[in-house]
Amino acid sequence: xxxxxxxxxxASVTKVDSRVLRAMNIYHTKYYSVPTVEYGHSFGxxxxxxxxxxxxxxxxxxxxxxxxxxFTSGQTESNNLAIKGFxxxxxxxxxxxxxxxxxxxLNVCKDYGNVAYLDVDRExxxxxxxxxxxxxxxxxxxxxxxxxxxxxxxxIKRIGRFCRKAGITFHVDATQTFMKxxxxxxxxxxxxxxxxxHLIHGPxxxxxxYIRKGVKIKAILSGGYNEFGIRPGLENIPAIVGFxxxxxIFDKKDVSRMFKLRDRLMKxxxxxxxxxxxxxxxxxxxxxNVNISFRYVEGExxxxxxxxxxxxxxxxxxxxSTALKPSHVILGIGGRHEDAHSSVRFSLSKYNDxxxxxxxxxxxxxxxxxxxxxxx
Amino acid sequence: xxxxxxxxxxASVTKVDSRVLRAMNIYHTKYYSVPTVEYGHSFGxxxxxxxxxxxxxxxxxxxxxxxxxxFTSGQTESNNLAIKGFxxxxxxxxxxxxxxxxxxxLNVCKDYGNVAYLDVDRExxxxxxxxxxxxxxxxxxxxxxxxxxxxxxxxIKRIGRFCRKAGITFHVDATQTFMKxxxxxxxxxxxxxxxxxHLIHGPxxxxxxYIRKGVKIKAILSGGYNEFGIRPGLENIPAIVGFxxxxxIFDKKDVSRMFKLRDRLMKxxxxxxxxxxxxxxxxxxxxxNVNISFRYVEGExxxxxxxxxxxxxxxxxxxxSTALKPSHVILGIGGRHEDAHSSVRFSLSKYNDxxxxxxxxxxxxxxxxxxxxxxx
Numbered sequence: 001x002x003x004x005x006x007x008x009x010x011a012s013v014t015k016v017d018s019r020v021l022r023a024m025n026i027y028h029t030k031y032y033s034v035p036t037v038e039y040g041h042s043f044g045x046x047x048x049x050x051x052x053x054x055x056x057x058x059x060x061x062x063x064x065x066x067x068x069x070x071f072t073s074g075q076t077e078s079n080n081l082a083i084k085g086f087x088x089x090x091x092x093x094x095x096x097x098x099x100x101x102x103x104x105x106l107n108v109c110k111d112y113g114n115v116a117y118l119d120v121d122r123e124x125x126x127x128x129x130x131x132x133x134x135x136x137x138x139x140x141x142x143x144x145x146x147x148x149x150x151x152x153x154x155x156i157k158r159i160g161r162f163c164r165k166a167g168i169t170f171h172v173d174a175t176q177t178f179m180k181x182x183x184x185x186x187x188x189x190x191x192x193x194x195x196x197x198h199l200i201h202g203p204x205x206x207x208x209x210y211i212r213k214g215v216k217i218k219a220i221l222s223g224g225y226n227e228f229g230i231r232p233g234l235e236n237i238p239a240i241v242g243f244x245x246x247x248x249i250f251d252k253k254d255v256s257r258m259f260k261l262r263d264r265l266m267k268x269x270x271x272x273x274x275x276x277x278x279x280x281x282x283x284x285x286x287x288x289n290v291n292i293s294f295r296y297v298e299g300e301x302x303x304x305x306x307x308x309x310x311x312x313x314x315x316x317x318x319x320x321s322t323a324l325k326p327s328h329v330i331l332g333i334g335g336r337h338e339d340a341h342s343s344v345r346f347s348l349s350k351y352n353d354x355x356x357x358x359x360x361x362x363x364x365x366x367x368x369x370x371x372x373x374x375x376x
Numbered sequence: 377x378x379x380x381x382x383x384x385x386x387a388s389v390t391k392v393d394s395r396v397l398r399a400m401n402i403y404h405t406k407y408y409s410v411p412t413v414e415y416g417h418s419f420g421x422x423x424x425x426x427x428x429x430x431x432x433x434x435x436x437x438x439x440x441x442x443x444x445x446x447f448t449s450g451q452t453e454s455n456n457l458a459i460k461g462f463x464x465x466x467x468x469x470x471x472x473x474x475x476x477x478x479x480x481x482l483n484v485c486k487d488y489g490n491v492a493y494l495d496v497d498r499e500x501x502x503x504x505x506x507x508x509x510x511x512x513x514x515x516x517x518x519x520x521x522x523x524x525x526x527x528x529x530x531x532i533k534r535i536g537r538f539c540r541k542a543g544i545t546f547h548v549d550a551t552q553t554f555m556k557x558x559x560x561x562x563x564x565x566x567x568x569x570x571x572x573x574h575l576i577h578g579p580x581x582x583x584x585x586y587i588r589k590g591v592k593i594k595a596i597l598s599g600g601y602n603e604f605g606i607r608p609g610l611e612n613i614p615a616i617v618g619f620x621x622x623x624x625i626f627d628k629k630d631v632s633r634m635f636k637l638r639d640r641l642m643k644x645x646x647x648x649x650x651x652x653x654x655x656x657x658x659x660x661x662x663x664x665n666v667n668i669s670f671r672y673v674e675g676e677x678x679x680x681x682x683x684x685x686x687x688x689x690x691x692x693x694x695x696x697s698t699a700l701k702p703s704h705v706i707l708g709i710g711g712r713h714e715d716a717h718s719s720v721r722f723s724l725s726k727y728n729d730x731x732x733x734x735x736x737x738x739x740x741x742x743x744x745x746x747x748x749x750x751x752x
Contacts, residue, residue: 007419009409013610016404025401028392028579033385033688039676041683041690043383073449073581076599076609084598104599104608111598198610203404205449205581205612220596222460222487223452223480232480233452234389234574236581300415307417312409314417 005310006356010199010288011148011176011347012314016242017201023245024203027238035235047237054244061247062193063184064210070230071240074207075175077220078194079104079142081209081231082171085217086140086192087112094139096131100124100149100332102173105142118143123280124152124333131159137167140192145177149329149345150279151289153181160189169215175199175207179250180258180287191215201350202246206239254350258287261348261357266290268361272368278330278343288348293330293339297371302344305367311360314345382687382732386575386664387524387552387723392618393577399621400579403614411611423613430620437623438569439560440586446606447616450583451551452480453596454570455518457585457607458547459484461593462516462568470515472507476500476525476708478549481518494519499656500528500709507535513543516568521553525705525721526655527665529557536565545591551575551583555626556634556663567591577726578622582615630726634663637724637733642666644737648744654706654719664724669706669715673747678720681743687736690721 007015027050035051036044052066059066072078079102087093095115097105109115116139119130124147131141141163146153156172163170171192174183178195185193192215196207211217211230223232262285270277274295279285294302299315306313315327326340335343346360383391403426411427412420428442435442448454455478463469471491473481485491492515495506500523507517517539522529532548539546547568550559554571561569568591572583587593587606599608638661646653650671655661670678675691682689691703702716711719722736 007409009417009419012410013408015408018405021401021404025397028397029394032389032391033383034388039679041385041679041688043385043683043688073453073612074609076597077449080597080599102599104597107598107600107608203614204610205615221452221456221480222483223456223478232483233450234580236449238579239581303415303417307419312417312419 003310004356004359006352006360007312008346008348008352008360009312009314010349011345013198013204014201014349015351016203017246017249019249020202020242020245024238024242027241031237035237047235050237050241051235054240057244058195058208058247059210061179061183062195062210063186064193065213067228068210068213070209070211070227071235072207072209072231073205073236074198075102075173075194075196076104078196078207078209079173080108081217081220082192082194083108083112083140083142084220085230086169086171086215088218089216090138094136096134096136096139096141096168098126098143098332100147100329101142101144102148102175105173106328120333122334124150124329125280125284126154126159128158128162131162135162135166135168140169140171142171142173145172145174145181145183146286146289147279147329148176149327150291150333151176151286152279153177153284153286156188156190164189176286176289179247180255185210185212192217197243197246200246200250203239203242206236206243208243251350255287258348258350258352261352261354262287262290264354265346265348265357265360266292269364272365276339278333278335278339290346290348291343292346293335293343294368295338295342296375297342297368299342299344301371302342302364302367305371306363309363309367311363314347315343379686380732380735382728382736384687384689384722384724384728384736386725387721388690389574389580390577390725391727392579393622393625395625396578396618396621400614400618403617407613411613423611426613426617427611430616433620434571434584434623435586437555437559438571438586439562441589443604444586444589446585446587446603447611448583448585448607449581449612450574451478451549451570451572454572454583454585455480455549456484457593457596458568458570459488459516459518460596461606462545462547462591463488464594465592466514468514470512472510472512472515472517472544474502474519474708476523476705477518477520478524478551481520481549482704496709498710500526500705501656501660502530502535504534504538507538511538511542511544516545516547518547518549521548521550521557521559522662522665523655523705524552525703525719526667526709527552527662528655529553529660529662532564532566540565552662552665555623556631561586561588568593573619573622576622576626579615579618582612582619584619627726631663634724634726634728637728637730638664638666640730641722641724641733641736642668645740648741652715654709654711654715666722666724667719668722669711669719670744671714671718672751673718673744675718675720677747678718678740678743681747682739685739685743687739690723691719
C-alpha cells in the first residue's frame with residue numbers, strides 16, 4: 001500500500017468545496033458592494049439579494065423563518081450570543097448545561113456563575129432525570145446536538161418537548177450535526193440554534209444563530225443596525241454566499257456513505273486488543289465520528305506516528321489537545337485519565353473513501369503494536 | 377462618452393485583489409487545517425505558520441510586535457473589544473471621544489454611559505483645548521485616524537503624545553487610513569489600534585486589534601485559548617492570509633495617484649455653484665475621500681441618478697444612509713440639516729482612473745442641473 005494523505009480531522013474544519021469557493025469568489029470580485037436597501041445604489045442591491053436569499057435558504061434548512069437567522073462570525077460567537085445575550089435580558093436566569101460541551105459554552109458558563117450541570121451517562125447521553133431535578137422556569141438549557149469529541153447525539157426532540165413544557169429556553173449547538181442530521185426547530189422545540197458551514201465544506205469565519213421569534217436576545221457587539229439590530233458590522237457577503245452554497249450542495253447520500261465508512265473503521269479498530277470505544281454505537285453516534293482509547297498508548301504518540309504515515313487525526317478536542325490536558329469530555333463521561341490520554345478521534349468527510357479507511361486501519365494496527373512494544 | 381461602471385464607494389468596502397483571492401483560496405482547499413502547535417499534526421503546522429507569518433507582517437506594517445496583534449472579525453468587533461475590553465478591566469474609566477466617530481464607537485459609548493465628547497471644528501479636526509479640558513488620568517480616548525465620511529485626518533502624533541503624558545489610554549480606529557497613511561504605534565504613542573483589510577482590497581470578515589503590551593483588555597467572547605486568550609474561536613486562516621497579502625501588495629504609488637484623482641474631482645465639482653466641501657482640503661484629508669454638499673439637491677436623488685449613469689456613490693455614511701437620517705458627521709461639524717441631506721461621498725480606489733473621474737465630473741454636473749431645475 002502506497003503512502004497516502006488522509007485527513008481525518010473533519011470535526012475541526014473541512015476542506016472547502018470548489019463549488020462553494022466559486023460562489024464566494026464572485027462576491028469578492030464582481031458583486032463586492034455592501035448590501036444596500038431602498039435608498040441605496042443598485043450595485044448594493046445585488047449584495048442585499050444574495051444576503052436575503054442565503055438567509056432564506058439557511059432558514060429553510062432548519063424549518064425556520066428567514067427573520068430568525070442572525071449571521072455571526074462562527075460557532076464561538078453564536079454560542080456566546082445565545083447565552084450572554086439571553087442572560088443579559090434576564091440576569092437571574094440559570095444556565096443549565098453539561099460538563100462535556102464545547103469550550104465556548106463551558107467558558108461562558110464559568111464566567112457567568114449561575115450554572116447547573118446535568119449528569120451524562122458513560123456514553124455521553126444526558127440523564128433525563130437530572131434535567132427533571134434541575135429544571136427551573138425561566139432558565140436556559142444549552143447542549144450540543146452531537147458531542148464534538150465522541151459524537152454522542154442527544155435526543156433533542158424529547159429534551160425540547162420537556163423544555164417547552166417547563167418554561168425553559170432551549171439552545172442547541174448543532175455545529176457538528178448541521179445538515180448531517182435533520183434539524184427542525186419547530187418539531188424539536190428549539191429556541192436558539194448555533195449552526196456553521198465550516199464542517200460541511202463551507203467557509204470559516206461565518207456562522208449563524210437561529211433566534212425563535214419572541215425570544216429576547218441582547219446584542220454582544222454595539223454598532224450599526226445590521227442583522228435586525230442583533231449583530232452589527234459589515235455583512236460578510238462572500239462567506240454568507242458560501243454558507244448558502246454549502247447547504248445547497250449538501251448530499252444526504254454522503255451521510256450514508258460516512259456511516260458505512262465509520263462503522264468499518266470502528267469495527268476493525270475495536271478488534272485491536274485493549275481498545276475502548278468512547279461514545280455510543282449505532283445511529284445515536286454522529287455519522288463521521290470514531291473515538292477510541294488505545295490502552296498503553298499515548299494519544300499524542302499515536303497522532304505523531306500516524307502523521308508520519310500521512311494520516312491526520314486528533315487526540316482530545318483540537319483545542320485542548322494543544323495544551324496536553326486530558327480531554328474534559330472523556331473525563332466527563334466517567335472515563336479514566338488513561339482513557340483520556342490514550343484517546344484518538346478520527347473524523348470523516350465526504351472526501352474519504354474505503355481505501356482511506358483500510359489504509360488507516362492497517363496503519364493504526366502497526367503503530368499501536370510498535371508503541372506498545374516500547375511501553376510494555 | 378460611453379456609459380461606464382464606476383465604483384466610488386471604496387470607503388465602505390473594496391473589490392478584492394485577484395492576488396489576495398489566490399492566496400486565500402490555497403488555504404480554503406489545500407492547507408485547510410486548523411492551526412496546530414507543538415503536539416499537533418504536521419498538516420496544521422502549515423496553517424500555524426501562515427497565521428504567525430501574517431501576524432508578523434501585519435505587526436511590522438504598524439511597527440508593532442507580533443504578539444500585540446489580535447485577529448477579530450473586523451472593525452466593529454475590534455472597536456468593541458478595545459473599549460468594552462478596557463472598561464471591563466476598569467469600570468470607572470471615562471471614555472473620551474467625539475460625536476463624529478463610526479457608529480460602532482458611538483454606540484459602545486452610548487451603552488456605557490460614562491463618556492465625554494471632544495469638540496471638533498468645522499472641518500472635523502479635534503479642538504485640542506477640549507482634550508486638555510476633558511482629560512482625566514486612567515481614561516481611554518477613542519478617535520478615528522481619518523473620518524469615514526469626510527476624510528478628516530487627525531493629528532494622531534500630537535494627540536498621542538498628550539495622552540501618554542496625561543495617563544490616558546489611546547485607541548485609534550485606523551480602518552480608513554490603514555496602509556494609506558503611515559502608522560507607527562511607537563512614534564504615535566498609540567495603545568490600541570483597529571485595522572482591517574477590507575478597504576485595501578483584502579477580504580471582509582477579518583480585522584485586528586493592536587494591543588500594546590501591558591494594556592489590559594478583557595475578552596468579549598468566551599471560549600478557547602486562541603489569540604493569546606483575547607479572542608476565542610476557530611482562526612479564519614484564509615481571511616488572515618488574505619489580510620497579509622493585501623498588506624504586502626499595497627503600493628504607495630496608488631496613494632499619490634488617488635491624491636491626484638481626488639483633487640481633480642474635488643476641484644471640478646466645487647466649480648459647480650452652491651456647493652460646499654465637507655471636511656478639509658490638502659494633505660490632512662484622506663487620499664481617496666471627496667464629500668460635497670450640493671445645495672438644493674437631495675443626496676438620495678443624486679445617488680439614484682448617478683446610479684442610473686453607472687456611478688456608485690453614497691450619501692451620509694453607508695449605514696446611516698439606508699435609514700434616510702441626516703449624517704451625524706455633517707451635523708457634528710456644525711453643518712446644517714440641508715448640508716447633511718445634500719451631501720454625497722465619492723470614495724476612490726486604486727482601480728479608478730482619470731477617465732472615471734472625468735466621466736463622474738461630467739455626469740454630476742448634468743445631474744445637479746437637472747435636479748435643480750426640478751427643485752428650484
